[in-house]
Amino acid sequence: MSTDHLSLALSALAHPVRRDILANLMSGERTVTELADPFDMTGPAITKHLKVLERAGLIERSRDAQRRPCKLRADPFREIQALLRVYQPFWDESFDKLDILLAKEGNRVEE
Numbered sequence: 001m002s003t004d005h006l007s008l009a010l011s012a013l014a015h016p017v018r019r020d021i022l023a024n025l026m027s028g029e030r031t032v033t034e035l036a037d038p039f040d041m042t043g044p045a046i047t048k049h050l051k052v053l054e055r056a057g058l059i060e061r062s063r064d065a066q067r068r069p070c071k072l073r074a075d076p077f078r079e080i081q082a083l084l085r086v087y088q089p090f091w092d093e094s095f096d097k098l099d100i101l102l103a104k105e106g107n108r109v110e111e
Helices: 005-013 016-025 032-036 043-055 075-085 088-110
Strands: 059-061 069-072
Touching: 005 016, 005 043, 005 075, 016 032, 016 043, 016 059, 016 069, 032 043, 043 059
Parallel strands: none
Antiparallel strands: 059 069
16 A cells, blocks of 8 residues: 555545544644534544644644644645646546536427
């Protein structure tokens, strides 16, 4: 199994709790306690999710006295976006075909 950064990032994004944590971090730095608040989970469970995100390079954790703030890191998201951009022509073509099919079906219904 490959442990390259992209694979780690995509694996980390596979869990909905981790995606929610990342969404919460979009508005700025948060402490572990602030990140844990919306979830009905134990502190150790949230910490495990944060470690996965940190290992994947999606977040950065620091220490400020007793605070353990977390923040997003942009680079892995650029790498994911670049990977997905490769598939854009496929999606566009698929949606174009669907548009044509729906237009044909719409014409049949009107006739």
